[in-house]
Amino acid sequence: MEVKTRAPGKIILAGEHAVVHGSTAVAASIDLYTHVSLRFPSPSENDDTLIIQLKSVALELSWPISRIKAALSYLGCPFSSTPTSCSAESARSLAALVEEENFPEAKIGLASGVSAFLWLYTSILGFKPATVIVTSELPVGAGLGSSAAFCVALSGAFLAFSGSVNVDMSHQGWLMFGDNDLELLNKWAFEGEKIIHGKPSGIDNTVSTYGNMIKFRSGSLTRIKSDLPLKMLITNTKVGRNTKALVAGVSERSLRHPDAMSFVFNAVDSISRELSNVIQSPAPDNLSVTEKEEKLEELMEMNQGLLQCMGVSHASIETVLRTTLKYKLASKLTGAGGGGCVLTLLPTLLSGTVVDKVIEELESCGFQCLTAGIGGKGVEVCFDGSC
Template identity: 45%
Template sequence: MNNSERMDMELDQTWMQTGEVVESRAPGKVIICGEHAVVHGTGAVAASLNRYTVVRMNRPPAHVGDNGVLSIHLPELEVRLKWTVAYLKQSLPSLDQVQPNPLTSVGSENIKIVISEFVEKEMPRNSDKGSIGGVQAFLFLYVSILGLRPLEAVVTSELPVGAGLGSSAAFCVSVSGALLTLAGKLDFHPQSSDGIRWKDILDTGLDLVNMWAFEGEKIIHGKPSGVDNTVSCYGHVVHFKKGQITRIDGQVELRMLLTNTKVSRNTKALVAGVGERAERHPEAMAAVFQAVDSISDEVVKVLQSPIEEATVPTPETISQEDEEQKAEERNFAQSLFMSEGMVINTSKTDGNKLSAPPRPKRVHVLTRLEELICMNQGLLQCMGVSHPTIEHICQITSRFNLCSKLTGAGGGGCVFTLLPHDLKDIQKVRHQLQLAGFECFEAAMGGKGLQIGFRSSILPSP
């Protein structure tokens, strides 16, 4: 049974008699280039993934009142919590007096403090930090946007937790989107390219969602950059540098193989380690960071290349180009020897013939991108954030002439491998990775961000 079927069964059993049901889905992200160096002022490029976190919420009719419950189920985190609204108001009297204001997060710090203390008291003692942070973020967004009122929510995800694919950001974005929809604060495009189920949100609404999602990310991570929630919210590709986030209109469709090393890592320790290395070797590391910055800038240019430049040359085109190159070589050799009073037969060639200066050849966009990604992986090794498992994955994929790179903090987590559109050995690649004990799955980069799904009772007017 997949995630969607499990949610349908669970929700339909308990929500059949209720009125308002909304779904939201937000994608994960992959950092194409620039991680770690971005902390030191250089650029980074990130893209959305077609792997989603999905939230389904039900808000019971208003007459249920304090007799209703707040129910949260997070299967991937093994969290299932339920409180009556009356208990929440009794336990959080200061929040009961707070008037929800979905349009601004000003003054939200006091709410965070109260929620943090409540969750630490209510959660089981053996709960991990990820589960605690997720529940704290959910409750903060719930109180700030809707207030203390009945609500039932189930959150499932296709994203592995703690693997560098933006699972927490997708969580915060999808939760914020669903809550703001129930609050009536989002407007939608009249038509959606994904059919009736999923609706696209107008940019003004996405800005509001992104603001709240960033507040949720602060609860989970402390001082996030804002890249993850921005990519998850708006989708597509973004360039991030010195706090400025620019959305990139890429024209190149990319697909990849994501491999989970299943090695846990400490992001803060890895970031600190790069900083310490930069202090020990300031000039050398400054050169490394500058190289990464140049790679990020060039990646943006490559992704914005016109589609026709990304087209693989046809065999006929390749043959014609080769013949033209050979003709130029023969003419060059003929003119050279004739200038010395010599004559040669250019109808045949051998391995020792003189060659004309090589003509610039068109390089496929994906080839350029692969080279840049390989260079970035080498620079990440220089920073000390790779790992033997990451290098092992790179070695396996290189046997198939594929380029791989860590994404995110490194030290474990996930590795992505660019897949050419004409690759026929993908199953062989996956098989070799699985034999080595890794988990892998295919994904596409640069798709849509947050979308909202409705049931008929709250479907907005076209």
């Protein structure tokens, strides 16, 4: 018996950093996915192990179910039909379980993800043997929401078997969850994100769950429906950044220059609102796709200037900007900045030859290029092995 899920990554289209200071931001799903395959051993296999394989980072871990039970059941936690937060005590037990697996030093950053997996698995499905295989098209730690996609895909797979959601197991191909089920799934994924990030905003898991686009401001999220078929080039500079330090840097700059920075945050707020109006369908204005793309390019360029004004750009980001500018393409950093990923809008009418040339030039700088459709579906599930 096998179930597969896939959950998309996300990008911030506008408003990163400024959102911390009260501005609107807009996030969108990308059609790059984290895939989860969940398989239970048949009774004849008489297996008693929980195995997780993280294919894209070449990590495999396994625990005897009895070991997990011993570590967790005394806390009275797992098995819960409503999403529950992992207590500090449970977190310690999970971390101990993960530690027993002797993580290679280089992969220690993934330990909290494995804790989240164990929490979600045992909370939703209890103590039963299974093999969970995770593959991902999303680079880890690049600001594309890989950890949220991981938690969403896991939650989707576990819930599909939990009996707490309604899914038609006889359906062929990818299947969307119902609205109530998505809400439950999103809450569970958020609990997983909390284990990984401490205080996540909830944006990444919400985008990965529902897909499409989301406008958010001061903690409140609004889903935006868009039929605009946007395509972005995502350039991963591979420059690691310290998100906390970058966020703190913007706050410090904002204390040093309160007037100027407050205008900057307000400008970003206007840009995010305009951008969400442009992509919203039915569109308030009757612009053609090309006109909309031009508007978006201008808004991206403006937002990038404001991010530079906040001081979160980086030489590697500037290199991407300069390169894409040569081809008259608009780019902006996405997420924390200081490295990470850069978005470049690929207009519908842009020739594939130009795209190939830009990618070739960017990759020759040592960057990783991904192209992605923007604002597609959220998490989906598949039962019949055809996916």
